[in-house]
Amino acid sequence: AQSVSQHNHHVILSEAASLELGCNYSYGGTVNLFWYVQYPGQHLQLLLKYFSGDPLVKGIKGFEAEFIKSKFSFNLRKPSVQWSDTAEYFCAVTETSYDKVIFGPGTSLSVIP
Amino acid sequence: DADVTQTPRNRITKTGKRIMLECSQTKGHDRMYWYRQDPGLGLRLIYYSFDVKDINKGEISDGYSVSRQAQAKFSLSLESAIPNQTALYFCATSDPQGDGYTFGSGTRLTVV
Numbered sequence: 001a002q003s004v005s006q007h008n009h010h011v012i013l014s015e016a017a018s019l020e021l022g023c024n025y026s027y028g029g030t031v032n033l034f035w036y037v038q039y040p041g042q043h044l045q046l047l048l049k050y051f052s053g054d055p056l057v058k059g060i061k062g063f064e065a066e067f068i069k070s071k072f073s074f075n076l077r078k079p080s081v082q083w084s085d086t087a088e089y090f091c092a093v094t095e096t097s098y099d100k101v102i103f104g105p106g107t108s109l110s111v112i113p
Numbered sequence: 114d115a116d117v118t119q120t121p122r123n124r125i126t127k128t129g130k131r132i133m134l135e136c137s138q139t140k141g142h143d144r145m146y147w148y149r150q151d152p153g154l155g156l157r158l159i160y161y162s163f164d165v166k167d168i169n170k171g172e173i174s175d176g177y178s179v180s181r182q183a184q185a186k187f188s189l190s191l192e193s194a195i196p197n198q199t200a201l202y203f204c205a206t207s208d209p210q211g212d213g214y215t216f217g218s219g220t221r222l223t224v225v
Contacts (some may be wrong), residue, residue: 009153033212043203043216044156090155100171101207102216103148105155 002027004104021089034092119217136204147188
């Protein structure tokens with residue numbers, strides 16, 4: 001069965017530090033990939049997505065992610081985090097022929113001012 | 114108004130009670146989903162529906178049922194609530210291109 005793993009359960013960074021959150025998926029076919037963010041007490045919001053084309057995808061709020069097909073990875077990055085980036089981040093994948101999204105377990109990011 | 118509205122926002126219920134969580138959307142999407150969120154487990158799919166006449170089980174459907182009353186409405190029921198169904202429940206919609214989900218604000222359910 002298709003699955004998504006995220007490397008870190010909880011990450012703590014100081015403001016201005018660089019961020020990289022790891023994500024790997026298990027499906028061998030063509031996939032669509034997503035990162036969602038959930039700010040404290042709120043619902044999930046789409047951060048960025050990859051369907052095809054340039055494997056480096058830019059999203060909102062300065063986030064970007066790189067799709068590496070050979071590694072089945074879709075890591076999220078941000079050069080300099082802010083306190084307002086404190087949130088939970090979910091990687092997600094869906095098969096292109098079937099719009100049922102599978103979510104990873106999430107990574108909780110805490111940014112210390 | 115929100116694109117996806119869930120009611121209630123919070124609910125405490127007793128073991129054995131039947132409870133319904135409601136979801137309505139104004140996106141005009143055919144596809145609707147119910148997920149539950151538990152700490153450390155991410156979001157797990159309970160049921161999904163690709164149109165009014167289509168209902169499918171997700172990975173954790175036991176103990177739950179759904180009703181798709183209209184394109185815009187998709188309700189989740191717990192026939193006999195149990196404490197391990199305590200969780201945050203999210204409804205979501207998507208378009209046929211799978212262009213990401215739109216989530217509701219969630220229902221926090223506590224079963225005591």
